[in-house]
Amino acid sequence: MLRFILSRLLSSAPTIFIVMTLSFFMIRLAPGGPFNLERPLAPEVLANLNAVYHLDQPVWKQYVFYLWNVLHGDFGPSFVYKDYTVSELIMQALPYSLVLGAWALVIAVFGGIALGVYAALRQNSWADYLLMGISALGNTVPNFVIGPVLTLIFAVSLAWLPTGSWGSGDFRHLVLPIVVLSLPQLAVFARLTRGSMIEALRADHVRTARAYGLPARSVVGVHALRAGLMPVISYLGPVAASVLTGSIIVEQMFSLPGVGRYFVLGALNRDYTLVMGTVVLISVFIVVLNLIVDIIYAFVDPRIRHD
Template structure:
């Protein structure tokens, strides 16, 4: 198992390197810059600022500087948020994104799996059609449409919840953003579980278990569900990384101080280091969570290790 994990980790490191490299050059090629203001700075002042941030150096040398700092855990200072480093901003915002994402992920995984199993056990019945229609709706309607609609109904119309902001982090403040963030993923988990469970229930070993007279709960829970969860686990890794590190749309819609909102503000203001810091964070999360998914895969199906 240790060799398996080590090989997976070594194969993931080049992916992070490529993502960081492409992101570094793409954001600097984009028009504009962090100090292109409506009222231009004096040439000497602008030259001094660029010298402080190494922006007067050739692009390849800036990349070498940045890569060396990242390897030491230094993401540099923010160009826009004065007196703050990128690491400080991320450490401030990450807990908000992870709390929001954790609640959304729990609802999406457990709700989606339960919906998918229930629909698979009642295939081609009206509950199956109703659940799949609901999941199709959640999967096709984007959250930047669902968010304002739910805000108009429950916040503006019924006045049951605030329209936005973190507040005290209680139920009333988080219920709408959690639902908006969870709904698309819940729909995907439901459809994945339904499809894989239908296939698993028709497998030979499940038919044999039924022929031996095992209880339906044992056949479904012990034999079919274990095989049916494999596609769900595969999708869980990248989904957890994207949800836990902040949703750009949801955090912007509801004015939440998470990582996703910092990414938007950094991109709009050409804050190179802030954007790169969030990109590195998301890349590392994806690598770590995909590694965990591979380990879970290997425990559920030992054949994965040997392949």
């Protein structure tokens, strides 16, 4: 297992390198720059700023300079938040995104699996149609529609919950963002679980277990569910990375100081280093979480072994 983990980490390094390289040159191709303000700066001031941040160098030299710093753990200073480095901004924002994303992921995974199993056991019943209809609705309606609607109902009309911001860390401030962030993923997990569970319940080993007279709870919870969870686990890696590193729309909508919000502000302000820092962070999360998913495979399905 250790050999497999090391080989996967080594093979993932080129992927992160390619993502970082493409992102670096693509953001440089976008029109404008970090110091192109509505009120233009004096030419001397602009030249000095470009020299300080090495923007007066050819793009390939900027890339070599940036890559060398990243290899030494330095993501550079922020062009907009001048008193902070990118690493400091990410370390400040990441805990907020992790708390929000962890709650949303737990609700989406366990809620989606429970609803999917329930719908599969009652296939083609009114409960199945109702749950899958709601899941389809939750999967198609975007976050920027669900968020304002829930805010209008529970924050403005009923005044049960705050409209946004982190506040003092009170869980009441997180209820609406967590629900908005988890609903689309919960719908996806429910549909995946239902489809895979229907197939698993018709498998030969599940029929054999029923023929031996095993309790229904054992047949469903042990034999069928382990096979039915494989597509869910496959989807878990990339969605966990996107949720745990912050949803761009949700954090911006509810004014949460997370990584996703910094990504939006960095892109709008052409803060090259801040955007690159968030891209690298998300890439690393995807690689690590996909590795964890591959390890989970071996525990869920005994036929899979990583030597």
